[in-house]
Amino acid sequence: MTDIQWLIGGEAGYGIMTTGVMMSKVFTRLGLSVFDYVEYPSLIRGGHNAYYVRASDEEIYSQRRGVDILVALNRETIDKHKSELSQNAAVIFDPTLVKVDPQELFSTILQVSVPLLELANQVGADRLMINTVSVGSSLALLYSDFSVLEKIMQDVFNKKGEEVVLLNINTSKAGFDFVQKNFQNKFFVHIEKQKQKNLLIGGAEAVALGAIRAGVGFAAMYPMTPINGIMTTLVAQASKYNFVIKEPEDEIAGINMAIGASYAGVRSLAATSGGGFSLMVESLGLAAQTEVPLVLVEGMRPGPATGMPTWTEQGDLRFVLHAAQGDFPRIIIAPGDLLECFTYTLHAFNLAEKYQLPVIILVDKYNMEGHSSIAIEEFKIQDSRFKIERGKILSDEEAGVQTDYKRYVFVEDGISPRSLPGQKGGIALSGSDEHDERGLYDEEAENRKKMVDKRFKKLEMCLPEIPGPQMYGLEDAPLTIVSFGSTKLPILEAMKWLAKENIFINFVQVAYLNPLIPDQFNSAIKNAKKTLVIENNHQGQFQGLLREHTGFVSDDHLRKYDGRPFYPEEIVEKVKAMLSS
Amino acid sequence: MTELKDLEITYDKPNWCPGCGDFGVWVSLKNAIVQLGLNPWEVVLVSGIGCSSKLPYWVKTYGFNGLHGRPMPVAEGIKLANHGLTVIVIGGDGDQYGEGGNHLLHAARRNIDLTVIVHNNQVYGLTTGQFSPTTDIGEKNKANPNPIMEAPVNPIEFALAAGATYVARGFAGDHKQETELITAGIKHKGFAMIDIMQPCVTFNHKNTFSWFYERVYTLEQEGHDIKDKIKAFQRAEEWPLRRPLSEGEKEKVATGIFYQEDRPTWEDVTPQLGSTPLVKHTIDNRDITLLLEELM
Ligand SMILES: Cc1ncc(C[n+]2csc(CCOP(=O)(O)OP(=O)(O)O)c2C)c(N)n1
Ligand code: SF4
Numbered sequence: 001m002t003d004i005q006w007l008i009g010g011e012a013g014y015g016i017m018t019t020g021v022m023m024s025k026v027f028t029r030l031g032l033s034v035f036d037y038v039e040y041p042s043l044i045r046g047g048h049n050a051y052y053v054r055a056s057d058e059e060i061y062s063q064r065r066g067v068d069i070l071v072a073l074n075r076e077t078i079d080k081h082k083s084e085l086s087q088n089a090a091v092i093f094d095p096t097l098v099k100v101d102p103q104e105l106f107s108t109i110l111q112v113s114v115p116l117l118e119l120a121n122q123v124g125a126d127r128l129m130i131n132t133v134s135v136g137s138s139l140a141l142l143y144s145d146f147s148v149l150e151k152i153m154q155d156v157f158n159k160k161g162e163e164v165v166l167l168n169i170n171t172s173k174a175g176f177d178f179v180q181k182n183f184q185n186k187f188f189v190h191i192e193k194q195k196q197k198n199l200l201i202g203g204a205e206a207v208a209l210g211a212i213r214a215g216v217g218f219a220a221m222y223p224m225t226p227i228n229g230i231m232t233t234l235v236a237q238a239s240k241y242n243f244v245i246k247e248p249e250d251e252i253a254g255i256n257m258a259i260g261a262s263y264a265g266v267r268s269l270a271a272t273s274g275g276g277f278s279l280m281v282e283s284l285g286l287a288a289q290t291e292v293p294l295v296l297v298e299g300m301r302p303g304p305a306t307g308m309p310t311w312t313e314q315g316d317l318r319f320v321l322h323a324a325q326g327d328f329p330r331i332i333i334a335p336g337d338l339l340e341c342f343t344y345t346l347h348a349f350n351l352a353e354k355y356q357l358p359v360i361i362l363v364d365k366y367n368m369e370g371h372s373s374i375a376i377e378e379f380k381i382q383d384s385r386f387k388i389e390r391g392k393i394l395s396d397e398e399a400g401v402q403t404d405y406k407r408y409v410f411v412e413d414g415i416s417p418r419s420l421p422g423q424k425g426g427i428a429l430s431g432s433d434e435h436d437e438r439g440l441y442d443e444e445a446e447n448r449k450k451m452v453d454k455r456f457k458k459l460e461m462c463l464p465e466i467p468g469p470q471m472y473g474l475e476d477a478p479l480t481i482v483s484f485g486s487t488k489l490p491i492l493e494a495m496k497w498l499a500k501e502n503i504f505i506n507f508v509q510v511a512y513l514n515p516l517i518p519d520q521f522n523s524a525i526k527n528a529k530k531t532l533v534i535e536n537n538h539q540g541q542f543q544g545l546l547r548e549h550t551g552f553v554s555d556d557h558l559r560k561y562d563g564r565p566f567y568p569e570e571i572v573e574k575v576k577a578m579l580s581s
Numbered sequence: 582m583t584e585l586k587d588l589e590i591t592y593d594k595p596n597w598c599p600g601c602g603d604f605g606v607w608v609s610l611k612n613a614i615v616q617l618g619l620n621p622w623e624v625v626l627v628s629g630i631g632c633s634s635k636l637p638y639w640v641k642t643y644g645f646n647g648l649h650g651r652p653m654p655v656a657e658g659i660k661l662a663n664h665g666l667t668v669i670v671i672g673g674d675g676d677q678y679g680e681g682g683n684h685l686l687h688a689a690r691r692n693i694d695l696t697v698i699v700h701n702n703q704v705y706g707l708t709t710g711q712f713s714p715t716t717d718i719g720e721k722n723k724a725n726p727n728p729i730m731e732a733p734v735n736p737i738e739f740a741l742a743a744g745a746t747y748v749a750r751g752f753a754g755d756h757k758q759e760t761e762l763i764t765a766g767i768k769h770k771g772f773a774m775i776d777i778m779q780p781c782v783t784f785n786h787k788n789t790f791s792w793f794y795e796r797v798y799t800l801e802q803e804g805h806d807i808k809d810k811i812k813a814f815q816r817a818e819e820w821p822l823r824r825p826l827s828e829g830e831k832e833k834v835a836t837g838i839f840y841q842e843d844r845p846t847w848e849d850v851t852p853q854l855g856s857t858p859l860v861k862h863t864i865d866n867r868d869i870t871l872l873l874e875e876l877m
Contacts, residue, residue, distance in 0.1 A: 028877075029877075155875075197877070198877075199873055199874075199876035199877045200876055200877075201876050205876070209869055209872060209873075212867060212869060212872070213867055213869050214864075215864025215865070215867060217662065217859045217860070217862065217864065218658060218661060218662055218859065220658070237872070238853060239852055239853060241867055242853050242859070242862050243853065243859070244661050244851055244853050244854070244859060246661070248654065248687075249683055249684065249686070249687040250683060252651060252654070252684075253651075253653075253654040253657075253683070253684055253687070254654075256647065256648075256651045256653075256654035256655045256658065257654045257655070257657050257658035257661070258658060259647075259655055259658060260627070260645070260654065260655035260656060260657060260658025260659040260660075260661075260662070261658035261659065261661055261662035261859075262658070262662075263645060263655070263658070263659060264625075264658065264659040264662035264663045264666070264860055265662060265663065265860040266662040266663075266859050266860050267864065268658070268662075282648055283648060283651065286647055286648050286651075290645070290647075376873055376874070376876075376877060379873050380870070380873070383869060383870075383873075388864060388865050420663075420860065421622070421623075421625045421643040421659065421663065421666055422622060422623055422643075422663055422665065422666055422860075423622060424620070424622045425622070426622065426643075427621060427622050427641055427642060427643055428643065428644075429637060429638060429643075429644040429645075429646065430644070430645045430646070431638075431644075431645075431646040432630070432646055432647055432648055433646065438592065439644070439646075440592070440593055440638055441635075441638070
């Protein structure tokens with residue numbers, strides 16, 4: 001079995017991010033299963049960036065501890081990461097840029113000293129391209145055929161012209177050739193190309209693709225880590241798919257623009273992180289009160305205030321659940337893996353329109369900015385299964401024959417048919433004040449009660465299409481992990497490792513967090529023996545939520561709030577400790 | 582042909598205080614819609630929160646009554662989604678120059694084809710008479726016994742500086758001019774801001790109808806050139822004052838169009854908004870196969 005973790009470290013501004021994704025792409029093209037994870041500070045220049053790419057010929061779900069190939073573009077990388085090196089790791093560095101004392105690394109470690117800068121210069125590239133040389137060098141340690149990288153360079157840089165393609169090919173080839181000549185067969189791993197046909201996708205891209213497929217017509221986003229990737233992907237596709245994406249003056253404008261566009265009949269998306277969501281809060285209630293469909297992505301990062309902008313946490317669960325004054329329905333979905341980022345976005349758009357309420361997609365830095373290799377077929381299946389359902393929107397003809405249209409007419413299912421501005425016969429007022437069936441302010445006790453009931457009725461109506469918790473592993477297991485969101489990734493990884501030691505636990509993933517249906521949850525855990533709740537925050541927000549809705553009391557919990565995702569090692573250790581006690 | 586009666590609603594009527602300047606704006610706006618021959622179902626009135634923001638309740642067009650200070654971005658979203666609609670923003674001076682000031686600034690620079698009508702009564706009406714961003718310097722009232730010494734916002738200068746392409750001031754005591762200004766504002770292709778001096782008879786005992794009658798003059802009379810931005814700033818600078826009034830001094834309040842300019846709108850520079858509005862595009866069966874394959 002092959003399972004390697006590659007890491008490139010260097011100063012921000014030296015293309016660490018692009019190099020990381022490039023390496024992930026190399027492994028993906030070689031048919032390996034890939035997961036990548038990047039750590040970087042909130043700085044444009046000067047901070048330390050570290051990009052981890054893990055690849056295996058077995059299916060993997062997350063990063064792990066340990067580094068097998070370390071590309072050190074600066075000295076700091078060695079200092080920071082040498083303790084992570086595995087026993088037979090290789091360290092790629094340019095001795096003219098990075099001084100390495102031959103004694104400082106264990107003798108089992110392969111020191112791959114490559115004149116990165118000189119090689120770059122020889123092919124006419126500058127210092128900013130030493131990262132590209134290092135990709136070639138890394139490949140040569142693992143694989144003997146350069147053509148895979150050549151093809152990637154063509155695909156990636158095609159749009160920038162022949163010259164750029166050639167420069168990138170030559171630069172990476174220089175690194176490849178040097179290492180092949182000097183270090184052939186010196187490294188302990190050699191990759192076999194696999195047949196698997198995967199694509200490589202980031203969570204933000206997956207959300208954006210979901211939105212596009214779901215028919216997004218308007219999106220407004222004020223930049224904020226970790227949702228910027230959604231924006232980048234959408235911007236690139238807006239003209240092709242005929243939708244509009246705008247950068248508003250602030251998040252309040254963003255959500256209100258989305259509400260306006262949705263009110264006018266276009267599927268709309270707003271996305272932000274906790275800070276921006278704080279600004280949007282009042283308007284979230286506006287969408288609910290006016291019964292305008294809205295899909296909103298909240299990408300969590302450690303708070304409060306600015307917190308740690310480029311790191312990860314699951315600390316906003318309670319916030320999105322309770323944000324905004326008043327008592328109103330909302331749907332909250334937390335995708336775990338990157339395919340779910342796509343499929344749950346599809347579902348979110350249908351739910352928002354069918355039930356005329358806000359739907360929040362709760363993600364975090366870890367699943368937004370990480371990449372996974374996933375079989376393209378999986379996406380195609382989800383794509384082909386998906387049908388746009390727009391709910392009760394009057395057609396022009398239906399609106400035309402209305403004689404006394406009431407936007408908020410009381411109907412049994414609580415879902416009043418929407419007219420769209422421009423439709424003759426559908427004239428109506430949509431109001432943020434409590435209103436009567438026509439939308440006119442109405443503060444009578446009876447009307448108020450009926451309107452609140454009507455809005456909550458919609459949440460009840462959506463229950464049949466709320467999927468229950470997903471169970472992974474065998475029904476009968478000595479221990480059950482319960483979790484939500486991106487922690488799914490290291491949990492699945494840990495389960496795989498445990499299974500190799502004949503420890504077969506199972507995992508209940510709760511993706512639909514509101515409405516949370518007690519029966520569904522209780523039946524998912526009815527056979528659980530020992531239970532462990534895992535979440536990435538201090539207070540145990542998710543554990544409390546389960547308790548509140550289902551009465552579930554877990555035996556133990558594993559929490560983390562240092563800005564880092566869980567590592568499978570941590571989960572394995574916890575599970576073993578629980579099982580042996 | 583749209584007639585006034587087509588804009589009347591039968592199940593409710595305005596509940597502004599008798600004599601409130603909001604009535605004037607209400608009448609003028611309906612007149613403008615009739616004069617322009619707009620179909621009521623193709624007009625959307627978007628308002629915030631305040632006495633003035635209740636106006637959409639009482640006009641039979643589409644109406645969206647949003648949050649305090651936030652009608653502008655809602656209107657922008659509506660316009661981008663369906664640029665065939667006539668979208669008009671209604672707000673008070675608190676709504677537009679206080680809570681929603683940032684949105685006004687940006688809508689103006691984008692030159693989105695909206696008309697914003699600001700009912701400027703120089704107080705917060707609905708919350709019972711507190712100072713607003715346009716309260717005259719030195720004012721006192723029941724809610725605030727100490728005189729306010731903050732310089733007021735100058736809405737005309739603000740809009741000019743932000744890049745609005747139609748900037749006008751009306752007065753709720755002059756329906757004819759008010760109707761003309763609103764009509765021209767709606768007709769204007771681009772961002773039109775009409776600041777309307779709208780006496781609040783209940784809470785503003787200084788800037789009353791008679792106070793304005795004694796001080797207003799029209800720019801047209803003075804031969805003001807509406808293409809001249811520098812002159813527009815000079816006229817705008819006359820009032821409101823940023824200092825207490827000197828002995829024997831009397832304000833001059835210019836009304837009419839200060840400035841008008843032709844500039845591409847936000848819709849013009851958004852290539853997706855061609856002859857077909859977004860809302861009319863089919864969204865079924867968008868093919869993402871290529872996007873997926875590019876990720877291989
Ligand atoms: C976020 C928020 N803050 C405060 C209020 C309370 N509020 C309602 S109307 C208003 C001011 C009204 O003044 P203006 O916008 O000038 O309109 P007017 O009533 O004078 O027409 C305020 C402060 C609110 N509704 N929402
Ligand atoms: S309080 Fe003032 S602004 Fe409000 S309705 Fe009465 S007079 Fe008009």
